[in-house]
Amino acid sequence: MIEIQNLTKRFTTQSGTVVALEDISLTIRDGDIFGIIGMSGAGKSTLVRCINMLERPDEGLVAVNGREMQTLSPAELRSARREIAMIFQQFNLLMQRNCLKNVCFPLELAGRPKAEAEARARQLLELVGLPDKAEAYPAQLSGGQKQRIAIARALATDPKVLLCDEATSALDPNTTHSILQLIKQINRELGITVVVITHQMSVVEEICNRVAILDGGHVVEQGDVGQIFSNPRTAAARKLVFPAGAAQSELVPGRRMVRVAFNGTQTTDKPLVASLAIECNALVSIIAADTRIVNGQTLGSMLLALPEDQAAAQRAIDYISNYPGLSFEEVKQV
Numbered sequence: 481m482i483e484i485q486n487l488t489k490r491f492t493t494q495s496g497t498v499v500a501l502e503d504i505s506l507t508i509r510d511g512d513i514f515g516i517i518g519m520s521g522a523g524k525s526t527l528v529r530c531i532n533m534l535e536r537p538d539e540g541l542v543a544v545n546g547r548e549m550q551t552l553s554p555a556e557l558r559s560a561r562r563e564i565a566m567i568f569q570q571f572n573l574l575m576q577r578n579c580l581k582n583v584c585f586p587l588e589l590a591g592r593p594k595a596e597a598e599a600r601a602r603q604l605l606e607l608v609g610l611p612d613k614a615e616a617y618p619a620q621l622s623g624g625q626k627q628r629i630a631i632a633r634a635l636a637t638d639p640k641v642l643l644c645d646e647a648t649s650a651l652d653p654n655t656t657h658s659i660l661q662l663i664k665q666i667n668r669e670l671g672i673t674v675v676v677i678t679h680q681m682s683v684v685e686e687i688c689n690r691v692a693i694l695d696g697g698h699v700v701e702q703g704d705v706g707q708i709f710s711n712p713r714t715a716a717a718r719k720l721v722f723p724a725g726a727a728q729s730e731l732v733p734g735r736r737m738v739r740v741a742f743n744g745t746q747t748t749d750k751p752l753v754a755s756l757a758i759e760c761n762a763l764v765s766i767i768a769a770d771t772r773i774v775n776g777q778t779l780g781s782m783l784l785a786l787p788e789d790q791a792a793a794q795r796a797i798d799y800i801s802n803y804p805g806l807s808f809e810e811v812k813q814v
């Protein structure tokens with residue numbers, strides 16, 4: 481488990497002090513694939529670098545598997561970092577070493593015998609699907625292959641946590657998908673907790689079970705991905721979840737309006753608007769909608785104008801309130 485409590489990090493620059501993170505508290509549970517998402521400059525990289533003490537927080541506490549990271553001696557920190565591996569957008573491979581030697585590198589640093597290190601590195605190249613690239617040099621690989629080698633290297637010291645800092649941002653959509661699937665497989669099969677830093681909602685959608693939204697150095701929302709995506713409450717979260725703009729209230733004179741949030745309705749379930757028409761003879765109009773399907777579940781929200789007829793409007797409200805997998809609120813017109 482990674483516990484972050486009241487973490488603040490400031491940078492001193494020539495033009496003054498930058499507060500990169502302020503009063504951050506987060507819990508990342510064992511086995512999570514935890515997304516940290518935010519716009520550029522929100523503080524994502526700084527936060528992830530505070531987990532392994534590449535950056536030292538000014539205030540607050542970081543505990544990884546019960547160990548308070550700030551209190552560790554340099555030797556203890558080196559050993560703790562073997563359990564917290566990291567991969568980067570630019571892969572950070574050693575260009576003058578072949579792939580096998582790149583994967584061996586952390587094992588050499590840990591003092592493992594050469595033959596043992598090589599055997600382990602070959603196993604890891606197999607795991608990431610590139611056993612035939614042992615002798616190749618990074619310059620001979622595609623971006624996706626480089627990231628696979630970086631992942632193999634990250635796994636060499638049997639970490640318990642994998643930190644991924646924009647690990648797929650330099651890759652095309654298909655390659656991104658295959659790397660995300662590999663990360664998911666590693667999480668599932670090796671039981672490694674994964675922290676994913678990204679500015680792309682699609683990455684969170686594809687692999688994360690929990691997410692924290694960072695904005696201006698603050699965590700503005702955190703929770704289960706489905707819950708945050710279905711009903712983002714803050715402006716920062718809405719901007720990320722609905723880049724095209726969230727369903728806004730617009731006046732429809734004389735009509736009651738409801739905002740419906742889908743919290744994971746199965747897409748195979750009957751459609752709401754059609755069911756309202758057929759089952760309770762209530763013809764509602766969709767004023768705005770921004771829904772998406774994640775893992776076969778509908779998430780997002782819709783703004784509906786109810787029928788003018790008050791009895792039909794009430795029937796619609798009663799029906800919606802009993803409909804599984806959604807929450808709703810009546811939008812009062814001012």
Ligand SMILES: Nc1ncnc2c1ncn2[C@@H]1O[C@H](COP(=O)(O)OP(=O)(O)OP(=O)(O)O)[C@@H](O)[C@H]1O
Binds near residue numbers: 499518519520527679
């Ligand atoms: N070493 C540093 N010195 C001074 N300011 C810094 C330093 N590192 C980060 N910052 C500042 O801290 C804030 C957060 O930066 P950070 O790189 O963590 O954001 P980010 O969300 O990862 O952004 P991006 O997605 O663009 O990488 C920014 O205002 C940045 O300018």
